[in-house]
Amino acid sequence: MDTKILISVEQLYRYYGHTLAVEGISFELAQGEVLGFLGPNGAGKSTTMQMITGNLAPSSGRVRINGIDLLDEPRRAKAEIGYLPEQPPVYQDLTVDEYLAYCARLHRISKGQRSQALQRAKDRCGLGDVSRRLIGNLSKGFQQRVGIAQAILHMPPVVILDEPTVGLDPNQIREIRALIRELGESHGIILSTHILPEVQATCSRVQIIHRGKLVFSETMQELERRLGSHALLLETRAALDTATLAQVAGVTRVDALGSNRARLQFGDGNPAEAIAACVAAQGWGLVELALDRQTLEQVFVDLTCSDIPASTGVAA
Amino acid sequence: MIFTIAIRELKNLFLSPLAWAIMAVLQLIVAYLFLTQLDTFMLLQPRLAGIEGAPGVTDIVVAPLLQTTGFLLLLIAPAITMRVFSDERRNRTMSLLLSAPVYMSEIVLGKFLGVTLFFMLLLAMLIAMPLSLYAGTTLDAGKLAAGVLGLALVLSSFAAIGVFMSSLTEQPVVAAISTLGLLILLWIVDWSSSSQEQVSTLFQYLSLKSHFESFLKGLFSSADVSYYLLLIATFLILSIRRLDQQRLTC
Numbered sequence: 001m002d003t004k005i006l007i008s009v010e011q012l013y014r015y016y017g018h019t020l021a022v023e024g025i026s027f028e029l030a031q032g033e034v035l036g037f038l039g040p041n042g043a044g045k046s047t048t049m050q051m052i053t054g055n056l057a058p059s060s061g062r063v064r065i066n067g068i069d070l071l072d073e074p075r076r077a078k079a080e081i082g083y084l085p086e087q088p089p090v091y092q093d094l095t096v097d098e099y100l101a102y103c104a105r106l107h108r109i110s111k112g113q114r115s116q117a118l119q120r121a122k123d124r125c126g127l128g129d130v131s132r133r134l135i136g137n138l139s140k141g142f143q144q145r146v147g148i149a150q151a152i153l154h155m156p157p158v159v160i161l162d163e164p165t166v167g168l169d170p171n172q173i174r175e176i177r178a179l180i181r182e183l184g185e186s187h188g189i190i191l192s193t194h195i196l197p198e199v200q201a202t203c204s205r206v207q208i209i210h211r212g213k214l215v216f217s218e219t220m221q222e223l224e225r226r227l228g229s230h231a232l233l234l235e236t237r238a239a240l241d242t243a244t245l246a247q248v249a250g251v252t253r254v255d256a257l258g259s260n261r262a263r264l265q266f267g268d269g270n271p272a273e274a275i276a277a278c279v280a281a282q283g284w285g286l287v288e289l290a291l292d293r294q295t296l297e298q299v300f301v302d303l304t305c306s307d308i309p310a311s312t313g314v315a316a
Numbered sequence: 317m318i319f320t321i322a323i324r325e326l327k328n329l330f331l332s333p334l335a336w337a338i339m340a341v342l343q344l345i346v347a348y349l350f351l352t353q354l355d356t357f358m359l360l361q362p363r364l365a366g367i368e369g370a371p372g373v374t375d376i377v378v379a380p381l382l383q384t385t386g387f388l389l390l391l392i393a394p395a396i397t398m399r400v401f402s403d404e405r406r407n408r409t410m411s412l413l414l415s416a417p418v419y420m421s422e423i424v425l426g427k428f429l430g431v432t433l434f435f436m437l438l439l440a441m442l443i444a445m446p447l448s449l450y451a452g453t454t455l456d457a458g459k460l461a462a463g464v465l466g467l468a469l470v471l472s473s474f475a476a477i478g479v480f481m482s483s484l485t486e487q488p489v490v491a492a493i494s495t496l497g498l499l500i501l502l503w504i505v506d507w508s509s510s511s512q513e514q515v516s517t518l519f520q521y522l523s524l525k526s527h528f529e530s531f532l533k534g535l536f537s538s539a540d541v542s543y544y545l546l547l548i549a550t551f552l553i554l555s556i557r558r559l560d561q562q563r564l565t566c
Contacts, residue, residue, distance in 0.1 A: 053415045057563040079417035089412035093331040105320040106416040150412070 004031040005067075006080075006158050006188035007052065012061035014047055014212075021047045022058075023212040031157070034184035036203035037192035040304050044212040045192045046086055049162050052190070053083040066157055079107070082156040086163055088147025092136030096127055096146055099135055100153060107154035121149040124179055126172075140167035148176065152183065159183055160190045165198060177202050196296050206296070210304045223296065231292040232264045232272060233257075237285030244282060248274050260284075263292060317418050318426045325430025329396065338392055339438060342385075349384055350445045353377045374456040378446045379532045382463045385442055386470050386528060389435070390499050393471070396434060397478020398492035400427050401559070405486045414563070424555045428479050428548075435471040439464070459534035466531025469544035470524060474499060476551040483555045483562075499524070 007029040014022040022044040029035050039045045050056040052063055054074050063070040065077040091099055100121060104114045122128050125145040130138060135146055144167050151159055164180070165173045180202050183189055193199060199206055206223060208216035218226070234240070239259040246254045248264075250271030255263045264275065272289055279286045329335040357376045364370040404410040413423050443464055449455055474495075481495040482488070506523035520526050524547075527540040 050411075053411075055411050055414045055563065075417045075419060078415055081415060083411065083415040085408065085411045087408040089407075089409040091328070091409060092407070093328065102320070102324055103412065103416075106317070106413070106418060108317070108417065 005029070006031055006065070007190070008062075008064045009048075009052065010062040010064075012048065012051060012063065013059045014044075014051060014056065015059045021212050022051070025061075025209070025212075025214050027207060027214065027217060029158070029188045029190060031188050032185060033205055034180060034189045034191060034203045036199035036206045037190060037209065038194075038196070038199060038206060038300060039192075039209040041194075043209045043304070045209055046162055047212075048209065049083070049160055049190065049192060050085075053081055053160055054078050055083075055085070079154075080157050082151035082154065082159045084147045084151040084161045084164055086166075088143050089150070090135045090143055090146050093134065095134055096122070096131045096138075096149075099146065100149060103150045103153055109154055117153055117155070121153045124152065125149040126175060141169060141172050144168060145172070145176075148179070156187070158188045158190070162192050163194070164191065165193065165195065173198075196300060200296055208300060208303050215303045216299065223299075230265055230267070232266065232270075232275065233288065233290050233292045234262045234264060234275065234279070234286075235288040236260045236279055237287055238283070240279070240284050241282070245275065245278065248278050250274065260287075317422045318429060321413070321418075321423060321426025322429035322433060325400070325427055326433050329430070329434050334395065335434065338395065339441065342388060342392065342438065343441060345388060346381070346385055346442050347445065350377070350381055353381055372456060373449060373453055374459045377449070378455065378460055379463060381446060382467050383528070383532055386467055386525075387503070389438070389471060390474065390503060391496070393435070393474035393478055393499065394481075394492040394495035397431055397475060397482055397495060398488040400431060400479050400482040401555075402482050402486055402488040402491050406488075420556050420559050424479065424483075424552055424559065428475055428552055428555075431475040431479065432472050435475060436468065439468060439471060456534065459532075462531050462534045462536050465536070466528050466540075469531075469541065470528050473524060473544050473547045473551075476548040476555075477502075480551040480555045480558070483558045 005028050007027075009028070010026050012022055012025045013020070025044075025048055027035075037045050037049070047056065051058045051061075052065075052070070054070055054077070057071075063077075066080045068077040068080065070077040091102075094102070097118070100118050101114065104117055109117050122131055125148050127142070127145055127149055130142055135143060138146070144164065148161065148164055151161065161180070165176050168176060177198065180189060180191060184202070184204065191199075191203065200220075203220060205219045206216065207214060234245070237260065240256075240262060242254045242256050242262060245251060245262060245264060248271055250266045250269055251264050252267055253265040255265075257263055264271075270291075276286060276289060279289075354377055357373055360376065401410070404413070446455065446460065477498055478491075478495045481498065482491040484494070485491050502522065502524045504523075504525075506520045506526045521543070527543050530537060530540055
């Protein structure tokens with residue numbers, strides 16, 4: 001796959017008055033990547049996205065879109081971006097068609113390609129049936145879809161979506177996720193969300209932002225490897241003995257979690273069968289033996305909820 | 317790109333009943349004024365006929381009509397301009413323009429042009445009345461043209477000031493009130509000139525009205541034209557700066 005860098009952000013800072021909202025964020029986005037932006041409310045996700053799209057000026061730092069500096073050549077750089085803000089920027093008094101036609105003109109889509117671009121965006125976002133209705137009369141989910149249609153209308157190399165699935169029903173969410181994955185093959189996408197399974201379902205890379213700082217950045221494969229468990233949870237009816245369990249081949253470490261629960265770590269190769277055999281031989285009575293999966297949620301909570309040490313460290 | 321935004325702005329105005337209501341009400345009031353002026357002229361005409369170099373129908377009917385129209389529009393203009401930027405920011409649609417590949421100057425000029433086009437439409441409708449006099453008499457075409465040009469410039473200034481005020485606040489009503497305040501101030505600022513001789517020239521120069529009056533006399537002076545052009549440019553540049561600065565501070 002072509003690894004063209006579509007977005008490069010260097011040392012982005014942003015103050016609101018004396019409040020530091022974004023502190024030295026740097027990252028890159030390559031073509032064919034779907035980057036998931038996670039973080040608690042008020043962590044600086046939207047601010048970062050607004051700065052990348054030129055809606056806000058950074059206090060300091062550099063943003064380059066497809067190699068074009070956003071601050072030096074805003075117009076050329078912005079042509080490379082499609083952006084859906086938190087609230088879809090739709091005019092309530094226009095019909096879907098009128099609105100999208102206006103967006104197409106704003107994005108300088110030539111007259112000949114306009115109707116084709118409109119049709120493609122409407123098809124992709126499932127807006128065909130409502131194209132002649134007033135946006136103000138549409139449900140939140142449809143307004144959201146109009147917002148997404150607006151962002152992908154001009155086929156920009158970079159698509160930035162701020163919480164795109166808010167207000168959609170489960171079917172629509174699945175459609176939009178499929179759309180994002182499809183777009184992710186040829187474009188670079190940044191996606192912010194609170195919904196963790198969404199990140200696992202759609203993204204190829206995850207970044208967690210907390211108190212304006214980037215605290216976690218890994219590709220989905222790295223993350224999966226990390227999360228891909230090397231531990232088993234064991235629960236028995238009778239009390240178990242950790243020393244006996246440690247003898248089982250493949251088990252590297254045993255942590256007792258109470259008298260009849262234990263967490264067993266292992267290296268390569270899952271020793272579940274041997275452990276089950278051991279439990280049976282000892283007559284402890286097997287209740288549960290399961291892989292201890294660390295979820296993205298756990299990573300998220302670990303990184304963003306450890307408030308006491310974090311606040312002393314980050315206090316700016 | 318400027319025209320895309322301008323046309324959208326103009327169409328947006330007509331999507332709400334406000335623009336239609338303003339057009340209808342203004343037409344009614346100006347028609348009434350026109351008829352009373354015409355009545356006055358009919359009364360005076362026999363006496364004027366005897367005087368050499370007496371004021372004609374253009375001076376008695378058209379010039380006062382244009383002047384009153386200007387003042388009426390001063391009261392109405394804030395209602396048109398108030399939502400130009402305030403609404404975009406309130407409805408969070410501003411980011412559509414900000415993330416599109418357009419310069420801030422294009423956005424401001426587009427908005428200004430859209431509002432100005434609406435005013436010109438309004439003006440064209442109102443001018444139809446004096447033009448109807450051609451059916452029975454002849455007008456001083458030069459004076460009429462100068463007056464209309466003057467009014468067009470005055471209206472463009474209203475638009476520029478209104479656009480700037482709208483860029484200052486998210487509340488359309490606040491934008492409307494402050495626009496109205498500034499417009500009235502600029503309209504009456506020369507009233508003080510009669511009492512104080514020292515400051516009079518400056519205040520007279522600043523007044524929107526004093527420059528308009530020379531147009532109504534049929535005087536096309538480049539000083540007056542450049543006053544309006546400067547005023548428009550100043551407020552448009554201020555709007556651009558204001559919106560640019562908004563990206564930095566909020």
